Amino acid sequence: MSHKTYLNLIGGEHYPARSGKTFLNLNPADHSDVVGEFPASGSQDVDAAVAAAKKAFATWRLVPAPKRAEILYRTGQLLQERKEQYARDMTREMGKVLAETRGDVQEAIDEAFYVAGEGRRLFGKTTPSELQNKFAMSIRMPLGVVGMITPWNFPMAIPSWKLFPALVSGNTCVIKPAEDTPLSTFNLVQTMIDAGLPPGVVNIITGFGPDAGAPLVEHRDVRAISFTGSSEVGSIVAQRAAANFKPISLEMGGKNAQIVLDDANLDLALDGALWGAFGTTGQRCTATSRILLQKGIAKEFTERLVERAKKLRVGNGLDAAVEVGPQVNEQQIETSKKYVAIALAEGAELLTGGVPLSEGTHLNGTFFAPTVFGGVTPQMRIACEEVFGPVVSLIEFDTFEQAIQIANSIDYGLSTALYTKDVNRAFAAIRDLEAGITYINAPTIGAEVHLPFGGVKQTGNGHREGSEAIDFYTTWKAVYIDYSDKLQRAQIDNAE
Ligand code: ADP
Secondary structure (H helix, E strand, C coil), rough: CCCCCEEEEEEEEECCCCCCCEEEEECCCCCEEEEEEEEEEEEHHHHHHHHHHHHHHHHHHCHHHHHHHHHHHHHHHHHHHHHHHHHHHHHHHHHHCCCHHHHHHHHHHHHHHHHHHCCCCCCCCCEEEECCCCEEEEEECCEEEEEEEECCCCHHHHHHHHHHHHCCCCCCEEEEECCHHHHHHHHHHHHHHHHCCCCCEEECCCCCCCHHHHHHHHCEEEEEEEECCCHHHHHHHHHHHHHHCCEEEEECCCEEEEEEEECCHHHHHHHHHHHHHHHHCCCCCCCEEEEEEHHHHHHHHHHHHHHHHHHCCCCCCCCCCCCCCCCCHHHHHHHHHHHHHHHHHHCCEEEEECCCCCCCHHHHEEEEECEEECCCCCHHHHHCCCCCCCCEEEECCCCCHHHHHHHHCCEEEEEEEEECCCHHHHHHHHHCCCEEEEEEEECCCCCCCCCEECCCCCCEHHHHHCCCCCHEEEEEEEEEEEEEEEEEEEECCCCC
């Protein structure tokens, strides 16, 4: 079957990689289905893209923010029209089921409308000067060219979280999407161009991390980097960016706990656990990978969870009857297998799953059975390290205080959930859980675009996307306007 070839987008024109190298984007549910062929870019391609973005910055920064925002608003409208097609493209390139890829496009739509409103805010501050006849204010300024490196699990939503706030703030962008999911970035950026985005304001370079991502991080004309991916790569990226003091926003791993207390609505907690653990095949940074069960309900919850996990239909996400899609690639399958072996060696009890699925309709894809481990203790590696697959660990506890302590006993701090009817415990958990996001009676996944998104500890480096993203994509300028017509010296002339 012939497939489509895509080229890098640089300054509004399309170019192959200078090296001529390409790579194939395969459907993880069926490797005989080639989604497209993309440039395997290197540093020369990055240089060209950064130069185009730098050139475009000279004019884009002068476009009034409400006008920049109108392009985002139109992008949101066009995405609504294209939602179904883009969701199908995304399921083909990434695997998650259609309901979820529709949600992914919807998140980009929500972000477009939310950020478009920001075009008429971008508020600065005014404050009284300590001197007479002097006016003082602070205003937000764009940074310049911003580099973005994105992962494959939210192929349109995550690029939109980065591009839209950067653009409304007046920056221009070079984005390096994950090698498994470049098509969704092309779909997003094409929509922006159709909505009126001028050439060079967003540039796309496709390829692999060390070849195409690293030169972007190191480029002297790139003023900031926004990265979402693994903590391992995030650490490399941060160290490289530190060499020239580049601001960097890191959004990385999680080992998210759902706590279920004895008084919880068990049906609700079960629904939440299944969705949190196996939605997106467990490949979300907010996925539920630890379920902490209070002793009174642990046995019943475990039995019911395992029974339902066994019944989940795993298959091609384009099939409406399928509930869990494939893992994105062979490497992720290997990681799931590795952690199953580790868990077994540590003495955890495999309650269901634990193996790749490779027969019948699963023959040509990278599928893994929904996997539940019982008898897990908080110190086991399976309870501490991110798997990024459909693998969940059950940990039992006696008291609420123990649950909080176990939930916090990891290096990550992204999302947490508590199921209880006790309002006092709910508020105590909100206060005590070390995480950027806490849900009460809802699963660990389900962030909305207009709240802060991000985590503490090794999940991030303190920045937030969502409602607070503008803080990263702008820098402050303090402005003093003296209308006294004489020299007034701060700290000196008003000192008596
Ligand atoms: P994930 O497992 O979610 O894909 P990764 O951290 O492996 O997370 O990748 C996230 C993004 O980082 C991808 O776009 C990938 O190509 C890119 N990347 C990987 N290695 C590097 C690197 N050394 N420098 C810059 N970017 C990289």
